[in-house]
Amino acid sequence: MNRDQELREGLDACVHCGFCLPACPTYLALEDENDSPRGRVLLMAALADGTVRADDRDITAHLDACLGCRGCETACPSGVPYGLLLEETRARLAKARPVPFVARLVLAVFAREWLLRPALAFARLARGSGLAALLARVLPAGFGMPFAMLASTARPAARVWTPEGDGARGTTALLTGCVMEGLFASVNRATERVLIATGHALRDAPGQRCCGALHAHAGDRATAQVLARDNIAAFERSGADTIVVNSAGCGAMCKEYGHLLADDPAWSARAAAFAAKVRDAHEVLAAAAPVLPATADGPRVRVAYDAPCHLQHAQRVVQPPLAVLRAAPQVALVPLADSDQCCGSAGIYNLVMPDVSSRVLAPKLARIAESGAQVVATGNPGCLMQIGGGLVRSGSGVSARHPVELLDEGYARGAGRD
């Protein structure tokens, strides 16, 4: 099927039932059906039919305001492939009108290691020196949030333990990710440790780059394809059976490489083979069913799980993160209402559309406060920073952590007892 047909069939699948309305964070926040999935499907159809112009702000503003969270997809009985429709439409729009400056800047940095590395190093410096925390406090809303997000990525020094493993579950290679490795390196190290402890052998995949998700979502398909090819080659060289991703957004993108490169005869088969090997870290860990000694005696932390959209709705991985958290003996899970709703992070959305993003974040923070949790666990760097930043700015004592970090801490405790 070519991309035209795919778009047309996807749009036609919508029966206007409206089931997606209450699942859409931007509809709930902006209260206009133009900012709902059903409305956006109608707008995308009008664009595809050519009955409206690609430079009509009344149309594009609402497509720009979409988080791409795909909460509508898991609510839709008719199987409207919303994420695919949006990506295709944005790719077409990108040809017809300029991408906003902030977005262009961020995308350009992420596509160039020589810009990205120093940028992240600078960010770590701002974090370490306390500058980020200071600015998060003193700057007004729109300007303070980025610094609050950065400040929230700081981690208490973890107790490092040395995992033992027999590698019986086969070989894995970790997609380290740009933001994950740049700002959450400790999460990557924790992931590596628990992978070994659950019987996985680790392989290196040098030469891997940004996954391209930010680019694909913004309509810059060409750059996403370049990045995908480099990643495919790097992981082929690693020889790993499984490609493990601990960042939900990157995982969703990697699983879609087959579709991204479907038009490229030289790469389509390799892309599909790559995609078939990609697993979210929680999937791999839950399948290994780690059994940790229960610590009825030790202190327990109340943890609420918030599902990253690209795990819950795009990858449809729902239970494994909960299994990972349950395996961590120090964790006491508490329920979080609306945990399947987007936090407003959505890639670079919170940088490009700070106002809508913060309106989407507000109910999330309220639900977290109501849950009584001490820690919010979520497996995506964007969500960790968005929720973490929101918590920092609201002066809440709750912290945002990756589930794998908590599992790692469980192991560290067990190791201490040995």
Place this chain on the structure above:
Amino acid sequence: MTPLGPELRRIVGDAHVLERASQLLAYRSDALPGLRRAPALAVFPGARDELIAVVRALAAHGAPFVARGAGTGLSGGALADGVTLLGLHRLKRILALDPEARTATVEPGVVNALLTRAAAPHGLHYAPDPSSQAACTIGGNVAENAGGPHCLKYGVTLDHVLRATVVLPDGEVVILDRGDEAPGYDLLGAFIGSEGCFGVVADVTVRLTPDPERVITLLADFTTVRAAADATSRIIAAGILPAALELMDRPTIEAVESSIYAAGYPRDAAAVLLVEVDGAAAGLDDDAAAVEALCRAAGARGVRTATDPAERARLWQGRKKAFGAMGRVAPHLVVQDAVVPRTRLAELLDTIAAIGARHRVRICNVFHAGDGNLHPNIPYDAHDADEAARVHAAMGEVMAACIAAGGTITGEHGVGLDKLPYMERLFTADTLDAMCALRDVFDPARRANPGKVVPVHSCREWHAAPAARGLP
């Protein structure tokens, strides 16, 4: 006088008035497939005072308007043809919830399922559960007198609304009350189901129902649709009142099982019955056993009982999302709604199947069997002119068969725009006149939801010229 747009902007703010055609694209349809009407303007009040001011401004301008909740209506009721669309979806607060009195007062835009979610911690729920409950609003439910699977036992919206504050089309605010001892005519009863033609609901006080002590959900599968219909009659005849009794035929089962809401219905069954019994724990197992025995006696191949709440939820999700799931079968869909005497259900299903075969269209049945409320739906491709013509011919015959069997043309989706042509097949000119007279009590200027339910001008005028309206 200031033009309408700027005046409305002053009341609700710029962001909540849409006037350009490309801003109004998304508001040209509701959930009724195929029908589109472009509003001239859309306005979304965010508070009760704003709502009242908006309606008064509309009245001052003599401007007709159409109320809209979530736009899940299936009769085109929320379509505004060149007039103002008044969206109530921003009025979404639960104003009060009294677990002792078992009542809740809500704004009209509150989503049905969210009211039940708010009541759940108190062991209560809002009983009317249209399949669209995850999205539709209480205001829309009141306007359509919505029903749902569990209305077989618990009654429809009408049975659960105690009081409503209504903004009449001229801007007057009235309270329609139905306290047990309220004397006089039941104006609230007249208002419920008036499809937005009598005024705008500003708030509603509803009854909340205690959750049953226990629920047993059964899924019976049959090798013929007739046997499933027969089982329905046997269950009711035996004096059992299930909480719900729903029938789905094979094309529906296939659509659901291919969707994200796959419920585990047997794909090779000709029909399944979803039966739920609930109430006090004592004796409920006997009811379930009796239902199972009656299904088997009618020829059920198997009867399964949901073993845990998760399975029960899955079985219901499949049913409630069935209509949406048909979207994956073909690009377009006709959704119908008719009621027939329950005793003639089996016979009518045969007739419907024959009509489908004759016109070579694929009719999917999914309906409230316990109430005899049929929903024959036809997925099709509207780009294929020949198929579209056959679909519409088949639907016309199906509706005629239902009327001939002593049934009626809508059970719960309302008349709206879609069923207008059937009204005079069903009612005499005198009856339609009486309906107009009732409407005049609430909306003498006929500005609220013009052109819906009963005719645009005078009933007699309309009745005199049926041919002009292209009856199917």
